[in-house]
Amino acid sequence: MLHKLVIDTVSAQATKLLMSEKGLPNVEVEKHLKALLQSALSKLDVVSRDEFDTQQTVLMRTRERLEALEKRVSELEAKAP
Structure with a gap:
């Protein structure tokens, strides 16, 4: 549960930073960031x-x-x- 919250929070913040010109988040960027964060957190021994x-x-x-x-x-x- 904690992992999902951290992933969602960081992903949302990163997506805000990488918004497209129209102010809408790039869905692909968000999808890749979530996958990257999940992969990184799964490797941690927590x-x-x-x-x-x-x-x-x-x-x-x-x-x-x-x-x-x-x-x-x-x-x-x-x-x-």
Whole structure:
């Protein structure tokens, strides 16, 4: 969804810059710009905001569990002879 919004926004702005003399956007230019932007964005290694937030939550939980386990190991080591 984000990709489509970015593609449409950039394409619309570029089309405005490349308007024909009559003030009407050149449909072919817009079509080619969209295709070019889609191709470029598909090559990028990006994730959606939802995916990022989900992974961040998982990482935080994992970090909390690791810290708890480290604390427990330290306590057990302190009790060992």
